[in-house]
Amino acid sequence: MDGTVLVADDDRTIRTVLTQALTRAGCRVHATSSLTTLLRWVEEGKGDLVVTDVMMPDGNGIEMLPRIKTLRPGLPVIVISAQNTIMTAIQATEAEAWDYLPKPFDLPDLLSRAGKAMESSRRGVRAPAPSQTPAPISLPEPSAAEDLPLVGRTPSMQALYRLVARVMNAELPALITGESGTGKSLIARALHDFSDRRAQPFVLASAQDFGTDQGSSGAALMARARGGSLVIDGLGDLDGPAQARLVRLLDALPADGPRIIAIADGSLTGALESGQFRHDLYYRLSGVTLHVPPLRERIEDIPLLAEHFLARAAREGGNPRRLSASALELVRQYRWPGNVRQLENVIRRLVITGQEPDITRAEMESALNAHPATSPAGESTEAGTLAESVARHVRRYFELHGADLPPPGVYQRILREVEAPLIDIALEYTGGNQARCADLLGINRNTLRKKTNELDIRVTRRRKLM
Numbered sequence: 313m314d315g316t317v318l319v320a321d322d323d324r325t326i327r328t329v330l331t332q333a334l335t336r337a338g339c340r341v342h343a344t345s346s347l348t349t350l351l352r353w354v355e356e357g358k359g360d361l362v363v364t365d366v367m368m369p370d371g372n373g374i375e376m377l378p379r380i381k382t383l384r385p386g387l388p389v390i391v392i393s394a395q396n397t398i399m400t401a402i403q404a405t406e407a408e409a410w411d412y413l414p415k416p417f418d419l420p421d422l423l424s425r426a427g428k429a430m431e432s433s434r435r436g437v438r439a440p441a442p443s444q445t446p447a448p449i450s451l452p453e454p455s456a457a458e459d460l461p462l463v464g465r466t467p468s469m470q471a472l473y474r475l476v477a478r479v480m481n482a483e484l485p486a487l488i489t490g491e492s493g494t495g496k497s498l499i500a501r502a503l504h505d506f507s508d509r510r511a512q513p514f515v516l517a518s519a520q521d522f523g524t525d526q527g528s529s530g531a532a533l534m535a536r537a538r539g540g541s542l543v544i545d546g547l548g549d550l551d552g553p554a555q556a557r558l559v560r561l562l563d564a565l566p567a568d569g570p571r572i573i574a575i576a577d578g579s580l581t582g583a584l585e586s587g588q589f590r591h592d593l594y595y596r597l598s599g600v601t602l603h604v605p606p607l608r609e610r611i612e613d614i615p616l617l618a619e620h621f622l623a624r625a626a627r628e629g630g631n632p633r634r635l636s637a638s639a640l641e642l643v644r645q646y647r648w649p650g651n652v653r654q655l656e657n658v659i660r661r662l663v664i665t666g667q668e669p670d671i672t673r674a675e676m677e678s679a680l681n682a683h684p685a686t687s688p689a690g691e692s693t694e695a696g697t698l699a700e701s702v703a704r705h706v707r708r709y710f711e712l713h714g715a716d717l718p719p720p721g722v723y724q725r726i727l728r729e730v731e732a733p734l735i736d737i738a739l740e741y742t743g744g745n746q747a748r749c750a751d752l753l754g755i756n757r758n759t760l761r762k763k764t765n766e767l768d769i770r771v772t773r774r775r776k777l778m
Contacts, residue, residue, distance in 0.1 A: 313427045315360035319343040320350040321392070322368050329419070330363065337423055347371045354383050360430050363422075366393040366400060374400075377407040388429040392417060396465040396616065398473045402506050405477035412474065414465045462498055463620050464613035468605045472499070475602055480507040484599030485562075485572040487547075492577050493651035494604040497545065500573045504541040509571060512540030519546035522554040522561075530561045537570035547576040547597070548583060555590045562596045572597060607648040607655065614643055617652060621659040630663040638673035646680060702730065732767045735760070744771060 317339050319330050327343040334341045342358060344350055347368050353359060362380065364373040377389055388410035393400045396414045404412040410429045413422055464470070479486065480503050488496045497516075504514045515537040522530045522544070534542055550558065562572065574597045583589035607614065618635055626632045635643065648654055658679045662671050706726060735753070742748040750757040764771050 313337045313339055313423070313430070315430045316340040316342065316358060317426065318350055318353050318359035318362045318364075320347060320362070320364040320368065320373065321345065322365060326365075326392075326415075330422075333419055333423060334426070337427075339426075345369065347373065347376055351376065351379065351383075354380055354387065357384075359387065360433060361426055362387060362389040363426065364389060364391060366391060366395060374403050374407050374409070377409060381408060386433055388433050390422070390425060390429060392422075396463060396470075398462040398476060398502055401470070401473035402477045402480070402502075405474070412477075414470050416465070462495065462502060463616045464610055465616065466605075466610040466612050469610055469613060472602060472604065475600070476502055476506075479503075479600045479602075482600060483571075485574065485597050487574045487576065487594075487598040487601045488604065489576050489579055489601065490604030491606045491651055493653035494606055495652050496575045496577075496604050497543070499602055499604060500541070500543045500575060503573060504543075504571075507541075507571075509540050512570075513537050514541050514543070515570070516543045516545060519544070519549040519554065522550060522558050530558060534561060534565065534570060539568055540570050541573055542570040543573045543575065545575045547574045548578070548580060548589070550589075552590075555593050559590065559593050559596065562593075607651045611644055614648075614655065615640060617655055618643060618659060621656050622663065625660060625663040630660075631667060633663055633666060633669060633671055635676075636670045636672055639671045639676040642673050642676050642680075728767065731763065732769065735763055735767065736769050739764075739769070739771060746771060 313334075317330075317334050319327055319334075319341060321327050321330070321343075322345045324345070327345070331341045331343050342353055344353075345368070347364070347370050350362065350364065354362070364376070366373045373391060373393075377391075380387060380389060391400075391404040391409045391412045392415055393404075393412070394415040400414075401412050410432075411425050413425070462469075462473070464473075476499060486500075486503060488499050490496050501514070504510060513536060515533055517530070517533045521533060544558075565572070580589050580594060584591060584594060607617075615635075618640075622633055622635075643655075650657075658676075661679050661682075662675060666675055735749075738749050738752055739746075742752060746760055747757055750760040753760065755763075763769075
């Protein structure tokens with residue numbers, strides 16, 4: 313990677329890390345803690361790429377972008393920010409940043425994006441036409457997103473935020489999928505509230521609204537939405553006649569009509585394959601598809617969301633409370649079948665029922681026990697291959713260590729976890745006959761004896777199951 317990178321961040325550690333990594337990658341680096349200095353370097357013609365933080369002592373990095381674009385229209389800017397909300401991704405996109413990364417970021421990922429940014433700049437990709445004055449940028453008000461629990465630093469959520477920012481003004485229908493309680497309606501609301509259509513109506517319709525031609529029909533809903541957004545919730549619940557009716561309505565949609573945003577619980581793949589959902593309707597609605605991941609797949613976001621809900625409850629007059637370390641550990645280990653909605657309800661309950669500043673593990677256990685311990689929608693405890701099951705457990709093992717890596721020796725520990733039940737069950741099904749068990753497993757009998765000793769497996773004559 314060749315070129316000069318201008319780095320602006322008020323955190324000395326981040327400046328040092330980026331300087332060392334970019335230098336090793338072959339770049340020349342100028343680093344500063346001041347946006348004023350950064351702007352001077354840009355004016356002097358220095359740099360092939362800018363990497364800037366948002367919140368700086370002398371200003372806002374995103375608000376500086378129009379000025380940079382005026383001075384150097386072809387200069388790409390990568391924004392990095394500790395504000396891990398959808399607002400930052402939207403503001404960075406609106407200000408025409410080349411890319412956006414949340415803190416803490418993956419260093420190899422940032423280096424890869426930096427290399428692509430400089431290469432694209434050399435080829436003239438994404439370089440806007442020069443202008444004499446900064447183009448007016450309509451940045452959404454931060455207060456508009458304060459109550460949206462669209463908070464997360466995990467890669468899956470950051471990818472979703474970037475996609476929302478890119479397609480919020482696209483003239484395409486949007487299909488939002490995900491389990492119940494993940495926040496699909498919030499994504500729909502963000503697509504509308506931060507788009508050019510935000511001054512127009514936002515109309516929410518259910519599948520039942522398309523079940524009859526009488527009363528609140530789909531046509532009336534579309535007319536009410538005008539040039540705003542019409543959100544169809546419960547898409548998977550539409551029966552055959554309602555699907556056909558919706559196809560006809562979409563075909564008659566005028567050019568100045570509303571943007572259609574459809575919401576479906578889970579995936580429509582099974583319904584499409586079985587013929588229960590029309591392919592032509594799916595193609596009309598899936599101009600862009602946004603999948604909202606379940607909470608159990610974004611463990612690192614749970615503390616952020618919990619803090620968000622605790623702060624909001626306090627603003628609404630509740631008792632100021634915080635999670636104790638033991639309660640937070642339990643929160644991270646729980647499966648959250650009801651996803652973000654369940655987490656919010658649990659936090660609200662704890663704020664109302666408790667008086668002490670710290671939420672204890674016992675309180676959290678009591679609150680969680682009040683919720684049915686069901687599997688998430690669409691997830692079967694028996695579903696998936698052995699490899700998929702192992703992969704889920706291994707990923708969760710890593711996620712439970714948070715930002716740190718597990719202690720050395722992961723390979724042997726994981727193998728032990730798999731070997732122990734395999735050998736124990738094989739012995740059970742062979743009635744404790746070690747010779748037959750070794751033959752079944754395809755290993756030497758001495759190896760089996762060694763493994764049973766290492767794994768502390770008690771070998772006895774058992775009832776033969778096979």
